[in-house]
Amino acid sequence: MVITLNVPTVLVVAGFDPSCGAGYVADVLTCRIVGVYAVVVPTCIVVQDLDRVYAVYDVDHKVQREIVNSVTKCLEIKCIKVGVIRSRHCVDLVRDLVTELKCPLVVDPIHRARDGTTLTPLEVLQYLLRELGSYITVLTPNIEEAELLSGRSIEGIDDVVEVAKYLTELGPRAVLIKGGHLPTSSKVIDVLYDRGSGVVKFFEHTRVGVKFHGIGCVLSSLVASHLAKGMGVVDAVEASTSLLDTMIQYSYPIALGTEYSVVNVLAPLERDALRYRVLCSVKCAVELLERYGDVVSCLVPEVQMNLVEALPHPYAKSIQDVVGIPGRIVRVGGRVKAVSAPDFGASRHVARAVLTAMKFNPEVRSCANIVYCEELVRVLKELGYRISSFNRAEEPEHVKATEGASIPWGIETAIKKVGYVPDAVIDYGDWGKEPHIYIFGKDAGDVVRKLIEVARKWKGDQ
Structure with missing residues (x-):
């Protein structure tokens, strides 16, 4: 019939x-x-x-x-x-x-x-x-x-x-x-x-x-x-x-x-399709990250890690248009584990970092935060990663006083310093703020592959 x-x-x-x-x-x-x-x-x-x-x-x-x-x-x-x-x-x-x-x-x-x-x-x-x-x-x-x-x-x-x-x-x-x-x-x-x-x-x-x-x-x-x-x-x-x-x-x-x-006129249809696609992208990237959990666990900072991917331009307007991991990615028994399934609006700091980067290069839609140390910076340089940084000691008072403004200010400062969106941005931290390195990529899979490469190089050098 x-x-x-x-x-x-x-x-x-x-x-x-x-x-x-x-x-x-x-x-x-x-x-x-x-x-x-x-x-x-x-x-x-x-x-x-x-x-x-x-x-x-x-x-x-x-x-x-x-x-x-x-x-x-x-x-x-x-x-x-x-x-x-x-x-x-x-x-x-x-x-x-x-x-x-x-x-x-x-x-x-x-x-x-x-x-x-x-x-x-x-x-x-x-x-x-x-x-x-x-x-x-x-x-x-x-x-x-x-x-x-x-x-x-x-x-x-x-x-x-x-x-x-x-x-x-x-x-x-x-x-x-x-x-x-x-x-x-x-x-x-x-x-x-x-x-x-x-x-x-x-x-x-x-x-x-x-x-x-x-x-x-x-x-x-x-x-x-x-x-x-x-x-x-x-x-x-x-x-x-x-x-x-x-x-x-x-x-x-x-x-x-x-x-x-x-x-x-295609916006309603495109947005829904892209939301599904980005969710799947982050899900696959997290599975890859967990598969190499024993390798990348050394990169997880004290505040834990998040991995995000934003909807493509022009659909990424706010953190609600960025997929992250609710509860973040944690280190467990020498491996890494995502606490929850990927979802929109699950990240604030890392999501704001990637939204800021997209203003300068819409192709860069993903980011993860990792631990900071001088040895890791040396590894990034040896791998040929382009690096920039910002110092919170230079952060204007009006930015400090505005909720959610510090990360966008820092990422923008780092990008303007070199004139492009780098592979890594160092946040040197501040009193009560743990230093971080933000790793950027075109999508979540790209970022995870970078994390695996960096972690392998770092472990091999130790």
């Missing part, structure tokens, strides 16, 4: 952006991340990069109708998402579709690109509202588009609420106005008004100081995906804004010569 999964499908009506940060490429990726399938009716090809538009070529409306006929024959469409739409013919096509399918409709009324190029002509937007207004489940304009469609100016958050309510009078059940273009100090506030329930809801996000390309496309596709899965409007928007926060948090620049980033 073959079991088939009934995966909801979103029909995306949008343009092609060759940078893939916006348009239907971003829409499809977003839908798939949420667990929804997506098919596309292209409206145009926009020749652009992250900064500007060079040309726009429309797709013939007859071709669009042929595509609709082909994709709707074998797929059950649970929601329609509209982005850039260039003609009345295309509006009529969407109207016919939503009338036939009787499914939710999400419209992102994209009027202009950031360089001012018109994408959806104003007359088409106005026609869209007249013809599709009563079918729209969620309309997702930004501040400028909300002003354009309503004919009202927006100066503050109260105006956003009033304009959202007014736009629902034109037909849409709900309006989500994106607040990124509204100067509201350190916060971005999106406003949802759901005429169906009378709910006004505010979604606050930290303003990250980065300009994003395609953020509106991603948000509207998230909403469409959650509606396709059967969520109500308010729940769908709440889930979408929360997921978008995660995608933004782990975004990073992808192109030279531009100030814009694209939303990392």
